[in-house]
Amino acid sequence: xxxxxxxxxxxxxxxxxxxxxxxxxxxxxxxxxxxxxxxxxxxxxxxxxxxxxxxxxxxxxxxxxxxxxxxxxxxxxxxxxxxxxxxxxxxxxxxxxxxxxxxxxxxxxxxxxxxxxxxxxxxxxxxxxxxxxxxxxxxxxxxxxxxxxxxxxxxxxxxxxxxxxxxxxxxxxxxxxxxxxxxxxxxxxxxxxxxxxxxxxxxxxxxxxxxxxxxxxxxxxxxxxxxxxxxxxxxxxxxxxxxxxxxxxxxxxxxxxxxxxxxxxxxxxxxxxxxxxxxxxxxxxxxxxxxxxxxxxxxxxxxxxxxxxxxxxxxxxxxxxxxxxxxxxxxxxxxxxxxxxxxxxxxxxxxxxxxxxxxxxxxxxxxxxxxxxxxxxxxxxxxxxxxxxxxx
Amino acid sequence: xxxxxxxxxxxxxxxxxxxxxxxxxxxxxxxxxxxxxxxxxxxxxxxxxxxxxxxxxxxxxxxxxxxxxxxxxxxxxxxxxxxxxxxxxxxxxxxxxxxxxxxxxxxxxxxxxxxxxxxxxxxxxxxxxxxxxxxxxxxxxxxxxxxxxxxxxxxxxxxxxxxxxxxxxxxxxxxxxxxxxxxxxxxxxxxxxxxxxxxxxxxxxxxxxxxxxxxxxxxxxxxxxxxxxxxxxxxxxx
Numbered sequence: 065x066x067x068x069x070x071x072x073x074x075x076x077x078x079x080x081x082x083x084x085x086x087x088x089x090x091x092x093x094x095x096x097x098x099x100x101x102x103x104x105x106x107x108x109x110x111x112x113x114x115x116x117x118x119x120x121x122x123x124x125x126x127x128x129x130x131x132x133x134x135x136x137x138x139x140x141x142x143x144x145x146x147x148x149x150x151x152x153x154x155x156x157x158x159x160x161x162x163x164x165x166x167x168x169x170x171x172x173x174x175x176x177x178x179x180x181x182x183x184x185x186x187x188x189x190x191x192x193x194x195x196x197x198x199x200x201x202x203x204x205x206x207x208x209x210x211x212x213x214x215x216x217x218x219x220x221x222x223x224x225x226x227x228x229x230x231x232x233x234x235x236x237x238x239x240x241x242x243x244x245x246x247x248x249x250x251x252x253x254x255x256x257x258x259x260x261x262x263x264x265x266x267x268x269x270x271x272x273x274x275x276x277x278x279x280x281x282x283x284x285x286x287x288x289x290x291x292x293x294x295x296x297x298x299x300x301x302x303x304x305x306x307x308x309x310x311x312x313x314x315x316x317x318x319x320x321x322x323x324x325x326x327x328x329x330x331x332x333x334x335x336x337x338x339x340x341x342x343x344x345x346x347x348x349x350x351x352x353x354x355x356x357x358x359x360x361x362x363x364x365x366x367x368x369x370x371x372x373x374x375x376x377x378x379x380x381x382x383x384x385x386x387x388x389x390x391x392x393x394x395x396x397x398x399x400x401x402x403x404x405x406x407x408x409x410x411x412x413x414x415x416x417x418x419x420x421x422x423x424x425x426x427x428x429x430x431x432x433x434x435x436x437x438x439x440x441x442x443x444x445x446x447x448x449x450x451x452x453x454x455x456x
Numbered sequence: 457x458x459x460x461x462x463x464x465x466x467x468x469x470x471x472x473x474x475x476x477x478x479x480x481x482x483x484x485x486x487x488x489x490x491x492x493x494x495x496x497x498x499x500x501x502x503x504x505x506x507x508x509x510x511x512x513x514x515x516x517x518x519x520x521x522x523x524x525x526x527x528x529x530x531x532x533x534x535x536x537x538x539x540x541x542x543x544x545x546x547x548x549x550x551x552x553x554x555x556x557x558x559x560x561x562x563x564x565x566x567x568x569x570x571x572x573x574x575x576x577x578x579x580x581x582x583x584x585x586x587x588x589x590x591x592x593x594x595x596x597x598x599x600x601x602x603x604x605x606x607x608x609x610x611x612x613x614x615x616x617x618x619x620x621x622x623x624x625x626x627x628x629x630x631x632x633x634x635x636x637x638x639x640x641x642x643x644x645x646x647x648x649x650x651x652x653x654x655x656x657x658x659x660x661x662x663x664x665x666x667x668x669x670x671x672x673x674x675x676x677x678x679x680x681x682x683x684x685x686x687x688x689x690x691x692x693x694x
Contacts, residue, residue, distance in 0.1 A: 367541015
């Protein structure tokens with residue numbers, strides 16, 4: 065590694081090149097990890113349940129909870145529960161096409177028994193039945209809003225330039241959830257009565273006054289009994305319960321499961337980043353062998369075998385790669401944190417640097433170093449000591 | 457016993473190909489233990505190729521090279537490297553030292569490649585002291601004058617107590633005074649130990665102060681003279 069210090073400019077450029085490659089890899093990988101976690105959670109949640117909506121294609125996007133009893137009677141149904149989802153920060157989601165929108169949700173407490181997603185509070189407590197004006201925030205949303213237990217915040221968050229008739233209500237934060245890396249992180253969970261009130265207020269004025277808020281829901285989530293084919297059950301609900309449309313979990317998940325496409329794009333970026341890093345360090349090491357041919361000859365004259373010298377190049381290349389990799393990782397991690405911090409106010413929190421990503425980046429870094437060092441070493445093996453000695 | 461002997465040595469570069477160069481032809485030579493020999497000849501006369509053959513850095517096209525009685529023809533590259541590292545020291549004309557290492561580390565360098573290290577640093581310091589470089593042990597090559605760098609190179613060549621030191625134009629890049637000092641130093645080492653020296657040079661004056669002068673011309677030994685030399689006196693050979 066002494067050579068790395070001695071050739072400061074060359075080493076700095078090489079390390080910088082590798083760092084740039086690993087930086088790109090870290091950022092793209094952190095995005096992939098973030099979206100992968102979100103998609104995985106969504107897939108896990110929606111695969112376990114049937115989503116039921118109004119069949120009439122209601123422009124208001126609501127369904128009457130009076131359908132629940134009818135659905136409950138369909139053979140194979142374990143439980144049917146109302147769900148309510150509303151944008152927590154209307155006006156910001158259109159700006160940010162990436163990630164999950166911040167959402168106000170009502171989920172029946174009984175759902176925890178069936179759902180593939182479980183949540184735990186990091187601070188405060190969960191919601192209590194029949195208590196109004198309380199909210200439990202997901203970890204990301206709490207961070208975005210800068211809210212903590214005991215604070216009061218208005219929901220939905222009033223966007224800039226909102227219409228004069230925009231309505232929101234104060235909610236006391238009673239809990240903040242532990243980070244899950246997926247859906248619940250971007251949610252504000254409130255009680256049923258509050259959620260129905262907000263849902264009603266979100267409806268078009270012409271429709272709003274004609275509905276009974278206590279029968280409103282965004283949808284109905286249905287869980288099947290053990291062993292029941294949920295796709296078949298969804299078809300049965302659609303055909304036997306009038307006025308509703310049940311979506312097959314496999315169809316719903318297909319819409320959610322974009323991780324494959326995103327993963328492919330990310331892998332492309334990572335491969336390009338790696339190639340870039342490999343080219344930088346590979347060419348530097350090749351040049352080093354040519355430039356230091358005399359040194360190679362000198363070492364052979366002193367009794368070194370070709371593999372001795374070759375091993376030195378492998379160690380040097382791996383060391384340079386590791387330095388560059390560590391720098392790239394550190395920069396990538398820092399940049400991801402900064403970008404997330406800057407984007408948090410608009411809900412653009414899109415990086416997740418995981419231990420797995422760090423391990424992959426370091427492993428690939430070592431691989432690139434070994435490959436570059438080995439290529440240089442092969443050149444050493446082809447070096448004729450007689451010719452090399454004349455270059456001293 | 458001869459420290460090294462070559463017989464019927466020939467080396468042709470690009471052998472059997474168009475443009476083949478016959479660098480050595482039928483060279484027979486025997487260097488006895490403790491001899492102080494010069495290889496004198498013009499550029500292209502075959503001195504360096506012969507030195508590289510003697511140093512087991514290049515395999516001859518034909519002929520034999522024996523080091524301490526061992527015929528090296530049948531040795532593998534690894535065995536040749538091992539023998540070279542153990543029995544032969546090298547001093548070159550220029551850029552003799554690895555730039556990133558201190559003088560002391562350069563002297564220790566041969567031990568990096570598989571030889572015992574016990575007491576190595578003490579011996580390296582002792583050798584630096586012997587060549588008058590004890591005060592420069594921690595200096596980097598760029599901090600040394602060419603003459604000082606050559607002294608370090610001589611110390612390094614002695615590190616593994618070789619039976620033969622091959623020096624290729626060791627005084628080629630230094631002024632006359634430094635050249636005399638270096639030759640004096642090598643002669644001192646030769647006189648006080650049993651180490652043979654073969655010094656390639658294109659300067660007949662340098663060759664004339666050795667015990668024996670082998671003149672090379674067109675890849676052949678043109679003459680092989682034993683000389684009656686006195687101890688080299690500083691600045692006294694020119």
